[in-house]
Amino acid sequence: MTLDELFRGAYRWADANGAVLLILVGLAFPVAATLIALVGKGGKTDSDGKMLASIFIGAAILFAVLEIVAIFVGTAVFDASLLQANAALLATPLACFVLMLVGIKWVFPLNQLASIRTFGDLALLALLCGGLIWFFSKFRGWGIIFFGSIFQLVVVLAVVIYFIRRIFKRAFGLSGGRSEEERA
Numbered sequence: 001m002t003l004d005e006l007f008r009g010a011y012r013w014a015d016a017n018g019a020v021l022l023i024l025v026g027l028a029f030p031v032a033a034t035l036i037a038l039v040g041k042g043g044k045t046d047s048d049g050k051m052l053a054s055i056f057i058g059a060a061i062l063f064a065v066l067e068i069v070a071i072f073v074g075t076a077v078f079d080a081s082l083l084q085a086n087a088a089l090l091a092t093p094l095a096c097f098v099l100m101l102v103g104i105k106w107v108f109p110l111n112q113l114a115s116i117r118t119f120g121d122l123a124l125l126a127l128l129c130g131g132l133i134w135f136f137s138k139f140r141g142w143g144i145i146f147f148g149s150i151f152q153l154v155v156v157l158a159v160v161i162y163f164i165r166r167i168f169k170r171a172f173g174l175s176g177g178r179s180e181e182e183r184a
Contacts, residue, residue, distance in 0.1 A: 019088065033053070034107060037052050053107065071085075128164050
């Protein structure tokens with residue numbers, strides 16, 4: 001079996017069983033995760049419930065990322081149109097993510113969960129790096145035009161590098177990032 005046959009067969013199977021997949025993953029997973037987090041909150045401390053909630057939020061984020069990768073593979077490699085895809089399959093990971101956030105928010109404030117903070121840090125890091133790449137893509141060769149002094153350019157670049165380094169450390173839990181009470 002080739003990789004092409006695997007991808008096409010997996011999509012055909014998911015397209016044929018889309019309604020079952022939508023109910024199981026899009027609805028049952030967030031409800032079960034919310035109930036498990038609620039049971040975990042009922043212990044002596046909230047740490048078990050927060051850990052379980054973070055794991056389930058991470059799984060929902062992973063489903064959404066896998067959907068983005070599948071869309072990229074379908075459009076870039078197979079030259080398929082996104083408009084020809086099964087709408088239920090496209091909506092399932094997003095519905096799972098939204099329902100998971102709503103359910104877990106009902107149990108815990110989202111700012112107390114490590115997975116939400118890490119996801120926010122990674123999203124901010126991606127936006128900063130994307131902005132920096134976009135900024136430098138506007139220059140061809142050595143023709144950098146900056147209306148200001150060289151000192152101002154160096155200060156702006158130093159501030160940008162500082163923020164990217166700080167967000168990188170926070171996102172990946174390296175020293176100098178969050179304090180211990182923020183990680184808990």
